Amino acid sequence: MSAIETEDLRKRYGDLQALKGVSLEVDEGEFFGLLGPNGAGKTTFINILVGLVKKSGGEARVFGYDVEDDYREARDAIGLAPQEFNVDRFFPIREVLVHKAGYHGVPKDVAEERADEALRTVGIYDKRDTRFHWLSGGMKRRFMLARAMVTDPDLLILDEPTAGVDVQLRHDLWEIITRMNEEGTTVLLTTHYIEEAERLCDRVGILDEGEVVEVSSPDELMSRGTDTVRVTLxxxxxxxxxxxNGKVNGGADADGYEARVEDGELVVETRNAGATLAEVMRALDDAGHDVVDVEMSRTSLEEIFVEVTRDHGDVTRAPEGDA
Amino acid sequence: MSTRSYGLPTGFVTLMRREVLRYIRRPRNTFMPPLITNVLYFSVFGVILGNRVGEIQGVSYILFLLPGLVVLGAISNSFENSSFSIFHGRWNEYIQATTTSPLSYTHMVLAYVLSSALRGVLIGILITGVGAIFTSVTVRNPFYLVAFILVITVLFSALGVVGGLWARDFDYLTVMNQFLLRPLVFFGGIFYSLEVLPTLWFYVSLLNPMVYMVNGVRYGFLGADAVDVGPNAALVVLTTAAVAVVALDIVLFRRGYGLTE
Structure with a gap:
């Protein structure tokens, strides 16, 4: 069963079409990353699933439950850590968690145990009697994750969970999220940190200007990029x-590569540096060249991301430019 | 989602508890202002001016005053509580923790309305207690007293939900309370009997729904009835209005009015 399934999902705000028919499927147990530039529609997509935004058209289901007709079942499955802090100011954080679990039907005594466990997991148990307002920035981020997990969700939705946090905390949060995913929780993550998606996600979907422009595994995406090998002879x-020579003018086709000389060094561009390198080395060796140094750089997911969204932007903006 | 507390759905009980604890834990904000205000009302209007006014409808002025002050305190607290709680939650977006939960829209509305109505009832009891310090309080028709207090606090809590969803800024709440609610209550016959008004204004006053609320509660306390509308008819109309506004709240929540984009 799909954890999330949308068909032709649309959202219009006045003249702005925020989602232009998004069809996406996230499998149960998957770690799925939703990438896209600011304003791409990622938060709108998430907010439709949890009921904070009403869709203008199309279908959205969570574990088979329609997000509007079966809103109670759909919402019961979701634990959400939104990008913006939206925490009850009147109660200490432990009580906020007890309330959240209670809204999901968890009896008070069990909810209290769950709240303590969630606070311990994210490492702020000793702050349990403090109100959210008084927590440091990092602790606030930790708390957002605790609130999302206190209902023991089947689908954890994290909207920029590590925005503005230091490296150590980011790694702590990754560890917790990864553990939950390994225990069977489906994770939908939006992030601006491409490294985050690369490290954590089984698949990523790239959203741009309200449209899905790519769904793939990070490895597949990266294999589409061009690697560079610099050989010093x-x-x-x-x-x-x-x-x-046979490869020089042929260009970097699926199996080939393209070579040129730059600053006295041989530069080879290829789809797959690992495979190409051996072939190049053998050819150079056969021709009697002495190789002094080899430097290899792989295309990052970030470069692919920029390329994909730029290409999509060019395509979608072209008609306006022609008009 | 299926777990229940006290035979009621856990989600509803949790939200209700959260709403009640929010004001119970802040007695200086919840109970002190009506306590002080009503001590002043009873002292100035009841004792100092009351001796000069004499009797109205066969009772002392201070006793005549008491039911009106109870209504004023009960309905303004009910209205303020639900409108503030919802608006503040929207303003700071933490209401999203509730609205993204698997609570049914009916349970959400009932929790906001009943917790606010409870606050109105508690303030009504507080004001009655203050009145008892100044004069001996009698309850001639307990059934009507309880029924009217419950109905009007539910009605105004439900209206407060509409106000809380409608408000776009804090000044909307002030406008609703000071420029709409308070004048209607003051001209609803709290401080005077409608019988003293010229004929035209007597009939104009009958268009004010507050008249029937004050009159009903006064009937409960004193047995006195200043208008021709009997308490039963008033009770039926007010109950119908309360049910209708609660139903409206549920429709607004379902449509996401003020809660969704």
Whole structure:
């Protein structure tokens, strides 16, 4: 069963079409990353699932439950850590958690145990009698995760959970989220930190200007990028060694590579640096060249992300430019 | 979601408890202002001026005053509580913790309305207690007293929910309370009997729904009835209005008015 399933999901705010027919499926138990530039529609998408935004069209289901017709079942399955802090100012944080669990039907004594456990997990149990307002920025982020997990959700939705936190805390939060996912909780994560998606997600969906432009695993995405191998040979060269000539003008096709000389070094661009490197080395060796140094750089997911959203932006903006 | 407390759904009981604790734990904010205000009302209007006014409808002025002050305190606290709680939660967005939960819209509305009505009832009891310090309080028709207090506190709590969802800023709450609620209550016959008004203003006053509320509670306390509308008819109309406004609240929650984009 799909944890999240949307078909042609649309949302319009006045003249602005925030979602332009998003069809997306997140499998049960999956760790799914939703990436996209600011204003791409990521938060709108999430808010439709939890009932904070009314959809203008299309379908959205959580574990098969329609988010409007079966809103109680759908919401019961979700634990949400929103991007903005939206915590009850009147009560100490432990009580806020007890209330949240109570809204999900958890009896008070069990809710109290769950609240303590959640606070211990995120490491702020000793602050349990403090109000949210008085917590430090990092503790506030920890608390947002505690509130999302206190209802023991089947689907954990995290909207920029590590925005503005230090490296140590980010790693702590990743560890907790990963553990929950390993225990069977489906995770939907939006993030601006591409590294976060690369490290954590089984699949990522790229949303741009209200449309899904890509759904793939981080590895698949990265394999589409171009890797660069720089080879320093003994003595400067001014032309690509003839051993590699067959590939030079052919361009970087699916299995091939493209070589050129730059500052006296041989530069090879390829889809797969690992496979290409061996072939290049063999060809150079056969031709009697001495290799002094090899430097290899892989395309980052960040570069792919920028490329994909830029290409999509060019396509969607083109008609306006032509008009 | 299926777990229940006291035979009631746990979600509803939790929200109700949260709402009640919010004001119970702040006695300086919840109970002190009506306590002080009503001590002043009873002292100035009841004791100092009351001796000059003499009797109205066969009772001392201070005793005549008491039911009106109870109504004033009960309905303003009911209205303020639900409107503030919802608006403040919207303003700071923490109401989202409730609205994204699996509570039914009916349970959400009932928790806000009943917790606010309870605050109104508690303030009504407090004001009655203050009155008892100044004069001996009698309850001639306990059934009507309880029935009217329950109905009007529910009605105004439900109206407060509408106000809390409608408000776009804090001044909306002030406008509703000071410029709408208070004048209607003051011209509803708290401080004077409608019988002293010229004929035209007597009939104009009958268009004010507060007249029937004050009159009903006064009937409960004193047995005195200053208008031609009997307490039963008034009770039926007010109960119908309360049910209708609660139903409206549920529709507004379901549509996400003021709560969703």
């Amino acid at each position: 003994a003595g400067e060269i001014d032309a690509v060694p003839s051993a590699l």
